[in-house]
Amino acid sequence: xxxxxxxxxxxxxxxxxxxxxxxxxxxxxxxxxxxxxxxxxxxxxxxxxxxxxxxxxxxxxxxxxxxxxxxxxxxxxxxxxxxxxxxxxxxxxxxxxxxxxxxxxxxxxxxxxxxxxxxxxxxxxxxxxxxxxxxxxxxxxxxxxxxxxxxxxxxxxxxxxxxxxxxxxxxxxxxxxxxxxxxxxxxxxxxxxxxxxxx
Numbered sequence: 001x002x003x004x005x006x007x008x009x010x011x012x013x014x015x016x017x018x019x020x021x022x023x024x025x026x027x028x029x030x031x032x033x034x035x036x037x038x039x040x041x042x043x044x045x046x047x048x049x050x051x052x053x054x055x056x057x058x059x060x061x062x063x064x065x066x067x068x069x070x071x072x073x074x075x076x077x078x079x080x081x082x083x084x085x086x087x088x089x090x091x092x093x094x095x096x097x098x099x100x101x102x103x104x105x106x107x108x109x110x111x112x113x114x115x116x117x118x119x120x121x122x123x124x125x126x127x128x129x130x131x132x133x134x135x136x137x138x139x140x141x142x143x144x145x146x147x148x149x150x151x152x153x154x155x156x157x158x159x160x161x162x163x164x165x166x167x168x169x170x171x172x173x174x175x176x177x178x179x180x181x182x183x184x185x186x187x188x189x190x191x192x193x194x195x196x197x198x199x
Contacts, residue, residue, distance in 0.1 A: 006147070013066050014092070014093045015066055015069065015080060015097045016084070016100070018098065018129075019039035019102075021034070021073075022127040023072075023074045027160055031162060032077065032159055035101040037142075038060075041174040041178060043070060048068075048070060052074070056075070057071070057072040057074065058070065058072075066099035066185045069084070069093070074160045084132060085133065098140070099138075099184050102142055103143055104143060105147045107143070107144025110144055110169045112144065112180065112196060113142045114143065114180060114192055116137070116139055117138065121194070127185040139183065141177070141180060146166075183196065
């Protein structure tokens with residue numbers, strides 16, 4: 001029995017952090033790809049380099065005994081759930097250990113908000129993840145991209161490229177976003193929300 005207890009105690013705790021975006025150079029610097037940009041920053045800071053794999057680019061690193069998987073789906077935004085579902089099953093990661101990093105036009109530029117659950121809010125990536133997982137009960141870290149567009153021009157705005165001033169504001173937030181991601185894996189969702197929401 002002692003041996004079994006010891007094995008269970010040492011079992012690996014895994015987390016899947018998914019940055020949403022579209023693959024391809026033409027989307028690289030678009031507002032919709034802020035999830036990719038955030039994970040690229042974390043990857044650089046932790047030397048967890050991405051490699052192309054099934055349905056996405058994947059990187060892993062250790063943080064305080066946790067194993068963190070960073071995933072940038074290669075399925076295009078509208079089919080993000082396919083990649084999320086595959087890597088959850090492959091690595092046996094439960095829904096409570098998943099965090100989706102995504103853009104949000106309903107938040108001011110650079111503001112972040114972490115939520116335990118919720119509707120897709122018209123976001124096609126979140127909508128597909130919800131359909132694939134069969135639940136709205138998954139954590140998401142929303143990054144505000146603002147809504148400086150005229151009526152009917154939303155698609156052009158989110159698929160448009162950052163202005164330099166906008167991106168300068170966001171770059172200053174990446175360190176905090178990394179802290180929020182790692183907080184989610186270590187201190188839990190509630191404390192992470194209390195610490196980082198609306199900062």
